[in-house]
Amino acid sequence: MTSYPLRDPCEVMQLERLGALHQFRLSFMRSLIRRLMHEQWEIEPSTFQLDDSGYGTVIYRVKATNHVFSFVLFSNYLSDEDRNDRVIASQWDLTMALCIGDLDAQQVEQLRGNVPKQEAGRVDANTIVLSRANRSSRNFEYVVNELAAGRQPCSDILKDVGYLYRTTAVYGSGKFGMADWGKIRSEYPDFARPFAAEMFTCYMLRHFSVEQAEHLAKVRSPKTAVSMNTDVRRYIGIGNATGLGMAPYLIRHPQLISQWITVRETAIARVLSEGQVTAEHLQTLGILANKARQHYLETTVPDESQTQRNHTLVDELAAMQRWLEQHTQITGWDKLTAHAKQHWHIETQELIHSLLMELYPDLVDELEDSMCAEECPDTTPQMPLGDLKQLIEARYAWALDVDFEEPDALYLFWYRSEEKMEPRIGERFSEEGADREMPLLTIARSVRQCYDLLCKDLQQHPNDDVVHFLMREPEMKGIIARVQTMGQECYGDIQANLADRETLPIQLLRCKLSFFGVSKFDPKSKFWVRNTMFQGAPLLTQIGEPFFDDWIFPLAPE
Numbered sequence: 001m002t003s004y005p006l007r008d009p010c011e012v013m014q015l016e017r018l019g020a021l022h023q024f025r026l027s028f029m030r031s032l033i034r035r036l037m038h039e040q041w042e043i044e045p046s047t048f049q050l051d052d053s054g055y056g057t058v059i060y061r062v063k064a065t066n067h068v069f070s071f072v073l074f075s076n077y078l079s080d081e082d083r084n085d086r087v088i089a090s091q092w093d094l095t096m097a098l099c100i101g102d103l104d105a106q107q108v109e110q111l112r113g114n115v116p117k118q119e120a121g122r123v124d125a126n127t128i129v130l131s132r133a134n135r136s137s138r139n140f141e142y143v144v145n146e147l148a149a150g151r152q153p154c155s156d157i158l159k160d161v162g163y164l165y166r167t168t169a170v171y172g173s174g175k176f177g178m179a180d181w182g183k184i185r186s187e188y189p190d191f192a193r194p195f196a197a198e199m200f201t202c203y204m205l206r207h208f209s210v211e212q213a214e215h216l217a218k219v220r221s222p223k224t225a226v227s228m229n230t231d232v233r234r235y236i237g238i239g240n241a242t243g244l245g246m247a248p249y250l251i252r253h254p255q256l257i258s259q260w261i262t263v264r265e266t267a268i269a270r271v272l273s274e275g276q277v278t279a280e281h282l283q284t285l286g287i288l289a290n291k292a293r294q295h296y297l298e299t300t301v302p303d304e305s306q307t308q309r310n311h312t313l314v315d316e317l318a319a320m321q322r323w324l325e326q327h328t329q330i331t332g333w334d335k336l337t338a339h340a341k342q343h344w345h346i347e348t349q350e351l352i353h354s355l356l357m358e359l360y361p362d363l364v365d366e367l368e369d370s371m372c373a374e375e376c377p378d379t380t381p382q383m384p385l386g387d388l389k390q391l392i393e394a395r396y397a398w399a400l401d402v403d404f405e406e407p408d409a410l411y412l413f414w415y416r417s418e419e420k421m422e423p424r425i426g427e428r429f430s431e432e433g434a435d436r437e438m439p440l441l442t443i444a445r446s447v448r449q450c451y452d453l454l455c456k457d458l459q460q461h462p463n464d465d466v467v468h469f470l471m472r473e474p475e476m477k478g479i480i481a482r483v484q485t486m487g488q489e490c491y492g493d494i495q496a497n498l499a500d501r502e503t504l505p506i507q508l509l510r511c512k513l514s515f516f517g518v519s520k521f522d523p524k525s526k527f528w529v530r531n532t533m534f535q536g537a538p539l540l541t542q543i544g545e546p547f548f549d550d551w552i553f554p555l556a557p558e
Contacts, residue, residue: 004269006490010398012261015496019507020347023552024354025361026267027517030549031368032199033537035190037547039065043204043540046102050075052219054212057112059103060204064190069128070099071204072108074116075212083134090120092132094165094208098201100126100179100188118169125179128191129172129201133165136239140164140213143228147217150224152232155556159298162520162535162554164209166239170198185372194256194371195516199533206238206534230539231557237535240518243528244423247508248414250494251441254482258489259373260515265491270363271356272334281359282324288355288553289317295553301522309347316348358552377485379477381467385458388466388480391487392451398495399444400451411501414441425505425527439478444497446479519554 011017023030035041042063050056055075062069073096082091095116103111107126114121118132139161143153172195174180184191191197210233217225228236250257275281296310323339330336333356340349357364393400402409413434417424428434439446453473461468466484470477486492496503504526513521518531536554538547 004266004273006262006265006269009395009491010495012265013491013493013495015494015503015507017346017350018494018511019504020350021511021514022347022351022354023514023517023519024264024267025357025364026263026368026371027515028193028195028199028371029203029517029534029537030552031193032196032203033551034365034368034547034549035196036203037538037543037549040544041065043543046070047108048211050212050215053077054216054219057108058208058211059108060208061102066190067188068101069190070101070103071201072097072099072103072111072115073205073208074112076116078134080137083137089168090117092116092118092168093135094133094205096131096133096201096205097123097127098129098197098204100128119171119176121176123177125177125183127178128184128188128197129170130176130178131167131170131198131201131205133167133205133238136161136164136166144213144216144220147214147228148221148225150221150226152226152229155232155235155558158232158235159556160300161239162235162532162556163206163237163239164213165205166241166530167202167205167533168241170201172198192372193368194260199516202238202240202533203537206236206537207540209238210236229557233539234536234551235554235557237519237532237537237554240531240533241528242509242513242531244425244505246512247505248423248438248441250508250512251443251498253375254486254493255375255377255489256373257494258486258491260371261491262489263367263370264515267357267364267367268353271360272332272337274363275333275356275360277330277332282328284359285355286321286324288358289321291555292351292355292553293317294555295519298556299520301520303523306521306523309345312345313348313351316344317351319344320348320352354552361549377481379466379470379481380484381465381470383466383484385454385461385464385466385469388469388483389451389454389458392447392454392483395487395492396447396451396483399447399497402444402448402497402500404445404448408501409497410445410499412499412503413437414498428499441498443479443482443493445499447483450476450479450483 043060045058046061047057047059050058055077058073060071062071073094075094078091078093095118097111097115114123115130118130123130142157143164146153172178184197191200210228214227293314296313299310301307327335337352340352404410407429410428413426413428415424415426415433415436415438426433453476454469457469457472466480470480506523506526506529509529510521513531518533519535520532522530524530536551538551
């Protein structure tokens, strides 16, 4: 990638800013849809066996550009009392798998015996993704009944819940015996971008959810049932519930996250450096801003703080439009972003970046193949200790600024629950379990401990290298490897003490979900959030038709 003036990591890697990111052109859902539409993948059901209750087996044959895949769904009865979105659930309305190649009868039976069990089942390296989903209790039956009666679902109802199914987990990258990421990236280029296969699974679930609803409507009332019209069908997305299980990913994969952030920041820098401001661009930006404002007005969530943030976005986007009307002669977008940084909320600043990227696909879209990273943290044993000290001071000043003598700085601890088998947060001074703390999520404190030991060691061994220090302090190997590795990255660790009492884990979730490309954040606590995927995206039936990559900020159909 050509060098551009990128924003300072001290600004970009603040947890508050990462938690204010929005979907953008290079989000994984957007990249996936562009690939499907431009390459014209052929996707057809090879098996569609649903009974009058909507239960059964459906297999879609996916002929991508380079390989053939099979998307398999199993629909089973689930009582309302057994419907649970938590990872501890053992039954679901739908379970599904994305597999390599066409499937014979024996393979289908093998999947039928294991996919519905999810983590308790057994799959092999012929499987790429394993997932499950539950029906929306508010929407599914309503939509089926409306279609059966010959009516389209009411937009006002769909605004509140714009999906028929909600995923509760989407597993990939080698879990439970599936094909690992190295195999996918090297042998199956159709899904060789981060989370492409997982996003495709959600996209196919969205398609099936409408087909199943239409099937049930026709069963219930063959004479009056209608199909869902195109505008409503596009407005139907897929729900997602995301909790603390996603948060550690951003800490465990710092090189990959650094690459994602670098690519996003490069796209922003390209727009600010090379994006010519024309009357057409100003007009398009105004259209996008109006669409975004309406989108957030239509986003209704119970959480008062999120509602207020949405209202702030609506008001400040209007302020942006007024500012542009007064500055029609600007020659670059840097004046707009500088004004935003000075006057508007951090979420508005980052939303403006997302809007600006939409104006210049020629500058942005080619970066979508740069999202991968080879992760190989390692120590540099020959580095002089003085150089390591300077590196910590330069790149981890944020960690050295934390006063770990303050109880609030150590208030939280992260652990893995044996009962729930997922990450949890405990309060150190009122709950048991701190002795099982996950050290990987205490980067700030580990850096501080390493730095203090290093300073003392330098007084006695000023000319030693890292290898000598590690012989004396071997427990520091992990954090030194991280510091040395991330010291070579443009954007390093998230600059936050995640053990602090005021930490909002939901900001970690928001960051990762923005790269997925989700919309309509609906926080249920500071630990988990619901959101919507693929709402407004083109349909499978529209592959081969003229494609307009304009489905960001979907609006309810009239």
